[in-house]
Structure formats: C-alpha cells, structure tokens
Amino acid sequence: MPPHFLDRVTPRAYPGTRLLTAALAWSATGVFLSVKSVYLFREGSRGIVLAAVLVGLILGMVKGRFILDRIADRIILHIGAKPTRSCLGGLFSVRNWMLIAVMIIFGRTLSVLPIEAGIKTGLYVMVGSGLAYSSRLLWRAWKNSAAKTP
Template sequence: MSWLARLKPGASTNTNLLVAALMWSFIGFYLMVRGYLLDQPLPGMLLLLALGLGTMKAFWLIERAARKNIARIVARPDGMCLGGVYSWGMWGMVVCMMVGGRLLRNSAVPPLVVGVIYVAVGWALLLSSRLIWREWNATKSLR
C-alpha cells in the first residue's frame, strides 16, 4: 500500500452520505441565516418570496444534483475517499458558487435582493438535503 493510499481519508458509503447530507444542510442553513440578516432582517413578503423561489429551485434544479450525488456515492465501493463525496465537476460548482456569492455581496446589487437570493439558494439546498438524509437513513438501516 502506497503512503498516499494510507493518508486517504477513506470512509464507508454510509459516512459519505452523512457528510454530503451535513454539508448540504449546514451550507443551506448558513446561507439562509446570512441572507436573512445580511443588511437588515428580510421583511415577511421578501422572506416568503425567497422561500417560494428556493422551493422552485429545489424541485426543478437542485434535487436533480442531489439524486446524481446520491447515485454516485452509492455506486462507489466502501472505503472511498471522503473528498470524493462530490465529483470534480460538483467541487468546481461549489467553488463557483462561493466566488459568485462573494461577488454578489460586494456588488452594487441592493442588500435586500442579495438577501432574497441567499435565502432562496440556502432553502433550496436545505430542502433538497432531505433526499440525501433519506438515503443515509435507508443505508444506515441496512447495516
């Protein structure tokens, strides 16, 4: 066994699913809180708008990515690297979203609009994470 293979943080399929679910949930929750409190708390109507947009984004876009991520994790054998919980493309998307969020926050876009976007994206991630949690729970029950 090579020294690199010994350093690899390998984990079971169940652990990879848990890490993916935790990441989606925590990042979603963080974005929601950050967006809600960005400049001032979002007024009720804007919060409802953000949750509605986030729900649509979850059902039309994010859940597809969640299902692909679940299928990818489940198809991999046990002991695979935790960093491989996402594909290279998904990691690239994460970086792009982080950079995009930073640019948006530092742009001339009004803070209330940025807050709505943050809450919508956060809610979409949090809502879609239920699919990964469900698969983790099913996989956990099989052990």
C-alpha cells in the first residue's frame, strides 16, 4: 500500500531536535513577553510599573516552579515516548497545543483591553519569566539527549 500523503510530507525529527524546538519555543516566548512588557513600561506610571515588574518576576518564578515545571516534565516524557523519528509538530500533546491557543487568545485580548499598564506589564512579566525559568528543564533534557547521541 502506498504511503499516505501526510506521511510523506510530515516533517520528521529526532527526539533531540524536538526537545531543542520545545526549549527554543518556551525561551523565545518567555523573552518576547518580557520584552513586550518593556514597551508597556513606557505607558504607565514608573513606580507602579516597576512594582508590577518585580511582583511579576516573583510570581512568574513561583508559577514556573510549581506549575510550568510539571508541564515541562510532561512534555519531556511525551517527546521521549515517541518513536525515534516522529512528527516535529508532535513535540507538544494536543492538550498543550490547545493551551497554547488559549494563551494566544488571552494575550491578544489582554493587549486590547483598557487595563492599567502596570497590570498588563505584571501579567506579561509573570508569564514570560515563568516560561523562561521553566525552559531550563527542556534545555537540560536536550543537553542530556545530545550527550547520549554518538
């Protein structure tokens, strides 16, 4: 039986590549959201926005440690459970892709709402710093997978 069309056009990647892609995605998103908060910083009162950044960093680290670290661990297990070469888009589970879509919609909605710049800044910093912090687990898993590759 000839291979299905999707089987032929699906980009396949090794686990190390999928781990690297996940680590890059989490790190880049975390940095992007944190940098975006700098632009919001210009719109609000300096004292309030600075406090929002500090609170956002603290809450982001806590969120990263207690929530996002568990998600990163599940992503690592998910990638490790796949065949050696599988779909690059399969680095996240369907549930994770749905969560990503919800977070994108939430972020877009937040950006257009008439909310104080300090609150927006704090939320962006919280999510961004949490993702960047928890990406360390993905980077570590990628490093370990690269060390195992001959």
